[in-house]
Every structure is written in structure tokens, then in C-alpha cells.
């Protein structure tokens with residue numbers, strides 16, 4: 001089967017409630033409602049409901065008071081975005097194993113353009129099934145996938161067989177797939193349009209698709225008539241777009257008590273470099289320039305930069321550069337704040353993304369450590385042993401120094 005474009009829409013099932021059930025095993029199998037916005041949850045609304053609670057008619061956006069009456073035995077919990085963000089990052093990292101073209105829509109939904117991965121990774125359906133399995137085995141979360149030639153049809157498909165759904169719409173079948181569905185299945189078709197169309201006797205997307213343009217134009221106006229008519233046939237050329245590449249990524253820490261021990265400063269720089277490196281690799285970026293930021297007890301602040309001959313994304317390369325800059329900069333006085341960052345960020349070469357077995361050992365180790373940190377957070381192992389500067393291997397890549405002082409105060 002030839003896929004001119006292959007898009008997967010992945011959507012986690014009852015995401016917030018599932019994260020809560022995951023970290024509180026006593027809640028598994030029980031109705032759970034995650035609510036927001038009200039003191040004592042009395043005036044709030046339902047942000048998410050587990051499938052056990054949905055059986056009682058509870059759904060998101062419902063007032064919490066009503067949800068509690070429908071399902072009095074439900075456990076109601078407040079929204080904990082930091083926990084959901086962490087889980088979301090882990091899921092999106094799995095999505096990026098298939099393609100760098102991942103467009104998150106929210107914490108629990110993303111589009112993947114896997115057209116370029118078919119030759120290496122198998123059919124779009126195989127990729128979607130694999131992703132759903134990986135999300136289950138690695139993150140212990142359920143997800144539903146829709147696979148189609150457009151974002152629009154993939155999104156409609158992922159929603160049809162929740163939970164753990166897998167709906168594939170083969171190329172050419174888009175209009176036939178949508179035709180029997182009710183109007184409200186079409187993203188972007190609001191209640192006002194639905195009422196206007198109902199007045200014309202239209203209740204399915206197929207009926208909408210076969211309605212003459214002129215009739216639709218009279219009822220809905222020019223613009224809506226064209227876009228709805230096309231969308232009802234599954235026509236949507238919009239591209240999957242990755243989030244914008246940042247100009248710089250940095251990490252710095254203020255010590256609780258000022259530090260003048262070199263080993264301690266180096267250790268902090270290694271941690272900062274690991275964090276910055278991980279963010280780079282997550283975004284499939286590399287960086288040309290490393291920056292060190294150092295603030296003394298008297299608030300004198302210095303920054304130093306160095307540019308690599310070739311862009312880097314490895315923890316070791318980042319840490320080495322930061323430590324070299326520290327050696328050039330630090331006069332031995334107590335340090336209040338220290339950190340490192342990168343700028344000149346560019347997209348990583350495709351080769352590095354897909355052919356990790358051909359990547360240098362260091363790169364493979366970084367990716368392995370990333371997966372562990374994704375799963376275990378700070379409890380994950382780190383690179384051991386402070387590489388002393390004497391032992392550093394720059395592989396002939398001497399740093400060109402763009403030293404630049406900045407006297408900031410406060």
C-alpha cells in the first residue's frame with residue numbers, strides 16, 4: 001500500500017486519571033476524578049475521569065458537584081500538572097523514536113508524521129501498534145492511535161475506539177471512512193454549525209460532503225462552506241510541525257553556601273551539562289556554542305563562550321567545554337552561582353537520529369542514560385567519575401574562544 005503521507009495521532013486514554021492510578025496503586029480499578037478550580041472541589045470542574053468513573057456518566061468539563069452526585073464513591077483528586085508533564089515527556093520521547101516530526105497538541109496528544117520512517121520501521125500501522133505497546137510497557141499507560149494520510153482523519157480515527165483503540169484509514173478511504181459519522185466527530189465543527197446543518201437535514205459527514213457548495217455557502221458563509229465541505233471529505237493538507245527550536249538552553253544553580261572547591265564546581269557543571277544535553281537530544285538538536293556563567297559572592301557575574309568546530313549534543317562534550325571555560329575564568333574566589341548553557345542550536349543530522357548504532361559510543365551512552373532518566377528521574381544512574389581536565393579527550397576539536405565579559409549585578 002502506498003502512503004503519500006502517513007500521520008499517526010496518538011491520544012492517551014483518561015490521561016490525568018491514569019497517572020494518578022499509576023502512582024497510587026490502591027486507586028487502580030476504582031473510579032477516579034481529577035478536578036480543578038474549586039476549593040474543596042465544590043465549585044470546580046472535572047479535568048479527567050477514569051473509565052471506572054465514566055461508567056457512571058462522569059465526563060470532563062462537567063461540574064464537580066454533579067460528578068460527585070453521579071458517582072459518590074469516586075476518589076476526587078486535585079490536578080498535578082508537574083506529574084502529568086513528566087509522564088507526557090516520557091510518552092513523547094517514545095513517539096520520537098519513530099520520527100523527529102512530532103507535534104504535541106497537549107500533554108496527552110500528538111501528531112507524528114511517519115512518512116519518512118516507513119522504509120526503516122515498517123508500515124504506519126505497525127509503527128502505531130508498536131508505539132501503543134511501548135507506551136503500555138514503558139510508561140504503563142493506555143493510548144489510542146489513529147492512522148491516516150492527514151492530521152484531520154488521524155485525529156477522528158484515534159477517538160473512535162477508545163480506550164486502547166487502533167483505527168487505520170487506508171489512503172483513498174478517507175471520505176468513505178468519515179461518511180457515516182455524525183457531524184460532531186469532525187474537529188472544528190461547533191454546535192452553531194451543527195444546528196445550521198441540522199436545519200438543512202444534514203446529520204452525517206457524508207451528507208455534509210455531498211451537499212452542493214452553493215447551499216452550504218448560503219447557510220454558513222463562504223469560508224465555512226469551503227473548509228467544512230473539504231474537511232467532511234477528509235481533505236486536510238496541514239503539516240505536522242515540530243515545536244520551535246529554542247535560541248538557547250541553559251541550566252544554572254545558586255549554591256546554598258558559596259563554594260570554593262573545584263571538585264564541587266565541576267560536579268555541578270557535569271549535572272548542568274547532563275540536563276542541557278538531555279534537552280538537546282530530546283528536541284533532536286545540537287549546539288554550536290557553549291556558555292559558562294559564574295557569579296562570585298560579591299555578585300560580579302562573568303560569562304564565557306566557546307564555539308565547537310562541529311555542533312555537539314553529548315553530555316561529555318558539554319561538560320568538557322564548561323570545565324575548560326571554568327578553568328579560564330575562575331580565580332579561586334568563592335562562587336555563588338554557576339551554570340552552563342548552549343546556543344547556536346541547529347537540527348541534529350538525520351543520520352544521528354536514526355542510526356544510533358553507528359553513533360560514537362558516547363552518544364549511545366547518552367541516549368541510554370536519557371531513557372533511564374526518563375523512567376526513573378533523578379534516581380537514575382549518572383555518568384560516574386569526574387573526568388579530570390588532564391584526561392579530557394577533545395578529539396582534535398580545539399575550542400575557539402569567544403571570550404566575552406558581562407558585568408551584571410544582582
Ligand SMILES: [Mg+2]
Nearest residue numbers: 011012013108
Ligand atoms: Mg486523551
